[in-house]
Amino acid sequence: MTVTYTYRVADARLGTFSQLLLRWKGSIYKLLYCEFLIFVSFYFSISLIYRFTLDENQRLMFEKLALYCNSYAELIPVSFVLGFYVTLVVSRWWGQYESIPWPDRIMNLVSSSVDGKDEYGRLLRRTLMRYTNLLNVLILRSVSTAVFKRFPSIEHVVTAGLMTPEEHKKFDSLNSLHNKFWIPCVWFSNLAVKARNDGRIRDSVLLQGILNEMNTLRSQCGRLYGYDWISIPLVYTQVVTIAVYSFFLACLIGRQFLDPAKKYPGHEMDLYVPVFTFLQFFFYAGWLKVSSKERKWISRISHHGISFFLHSQEGAKKVIRSNPLLVQDASEAETTRWWQSPYCKREPALFHVQSWGRGQEGRCLKGACKWDMLHPLHQLQLLPLHSIPPGAFPPDRLQYPEVSTVLFLKRH
Incomplete structure (x- = not known):
């Protein structure tokens, strides 16, 4: 650790x-x-x-x-x-x-490139990101003991809401002796192309950017699998x-x-x-x-007892044979347990306020002062900087003389 x-x-x-x-x-x-x-x-x-x-x-x-x-x-x-x-x-x-697949970049691309404020547009974006998370889970459960204990079987992945029962049937219908972590990449690509044909993605340049980022994630997952496979x-x-x-x-x-x-x-x-x-x-x-x-950080002894070259060739043949079937059988966007908003009913009336600086208590945690507070919206009063009278705050309480108060508002 x-x-x-x-x-x-x-x-x-x-x-x-x-x-x-x-x-x-x-x-x-x-x-x-x-x-x-x-x-x-x-x-x-x-x-x-x-x-x-x-x-x-x-x-x-x-x-x-x-x-x-x-x-x-x-x-x-x-x-x-x-x-x-x-x-x-x-x-x-x-x-x-460095090979760990982080979904942040592709999340930004999907959020900015896939249009639609209606329910289907929201469903489309969430389904694309669900496929991305599904890709991460499938590869990490293959190389990490901790993730495998969290998802010991595909049924646990379905229960967690990362895969629908219909997708589970399609996943199991592809018979392969090798790891099938790449299948969500195919589903993602098919759904992104379908969104472009439906006009949800404005032009082909944005589609190419999304697919290139997905290919980058696929390459990272492949390298991670290779590190675990070839010790x-x-x-x-x-x-x-x-x-x-x-x-x-x-x-x-x-x-x-x-x-x-x-x-x-x-x-x-x-x-x-x-x-x-x-x-x-x-x-x-x-x-x-x-x-x-x-x-022991993430690699472990692989259970594959055959040569590197033959194993790669067989895996490539499986991908080539299965891709046409997956293209013809593209998965539809469906709702899962994560479709509903995670926020509670009273949450919109609350804002999470974080302020950094020197307070009356002066408590510092690891070199920075921080307070987390929840305040009702009607009790918050935000004033323009020029309207704050001089001397409202003691000079020794200010980290920067030209800034009186810094508030960051976000949902808790």
């Missing part, structure tokens, strides 16, 4: 970034403390055995083994292997985030895990403090606690742990 902390370092004062080291939630300490305690316990157990249990001949053999492990442990390319792996995982992690090769994970674990297994013996009286190179002092070895464990094991957590 990503923990937000930017508001705590917004002022960049002395010691601000140092305070982040004391946070527990989302920290490297919380992520790594179990492995670190195991490593420390093994290290000091071996140290106690060397100091108090072994006889002189056994100590001599252990010291030779420690010198051998310490000299050859550095030959393991931990930095190179781990850096390559973490770069690959982080790039996939950010690419998955990082298992060999990469095995190589980096073996490299990190074998390095620290060698460090358990090679980084022991030996008897200073024997004057081994690099063992002139007996400090008991290998501080820099523990720091190395934090760096290397921490990066390995972070990369494993980032892989």
Whole structure:
């Protein structure tokens, strides 16, 4: 889980970034403390055995083994292997985030391009956006465990109002062994073309803009599905895990403090606690742990056990064969449970007022002052700025001298 902390370092004062080291939630300490305690316990157990249990001949053999492990442990390319792996995982992690389909742009296009203030015009716009949301749900339930728990079956999607029973029958009538998340894209395109033929969309340029945006969403969904389908090769994970674990297994013996009286190179002092070895464990094991957590953000091991090329070809054949049938059988716009206005009866008489600035209480939340109030409409009095008399508000209560009051009105 990503923990937000930017508001705590917004002022960049002395010691601000140092305070982040004391946070527990989302920290490297919380992520790594179990492995670190195991490593420390093994290290000091071996140290106690060397100091108090072994006889002189056994100590001599252990010291030779420690010198051998310490000299050859550095030959393991931990930095190179781990850096390559973490770069690959982080790039996939950010690419998955950038591939999430956001419906805001297509919502603006549909709202501004599909005309009609009558009931059918409203139904047309809502149906187009319902198909967009249906596309998002179908792809996200395929790649995210959390969304799949919310919609474990298509029946739950129908119950949620994102798909009508008639659309459910058409969806199930298309037999395919592969994911059918792209079907709402076809329904959306057919309905948009029908709206253009009926004159609901003014010209073909607006229609092309809507369809291009839908194709962009379809591409994002395809990339998201590809990230889930094609995971990082298992060999990469095995190589980096073996490299990190074998390095620290060698460090358990090679980084022991030996008897200073024997004057081994690099063992002139007996400090008991290998501080820099523990720091190395934090760096290397921490990066390995972070990369494993980032892989679990949205990707999971795919259940498809066939090759990439054959799977893509079969999916393309299904799309080519099914598109003519879907074009001839375009879905009609229908009402769902979301057709009615979500607002209550008394809501039009209320407005949601948000004001930002310094109030009498002066309470600030995360660097900004905010009050949320509900007032009846007849109690609100909005005055032009020039009609407000000078000195009506104390100067120290104003964030900007030239603006006396800023009110944002919106429905709650």
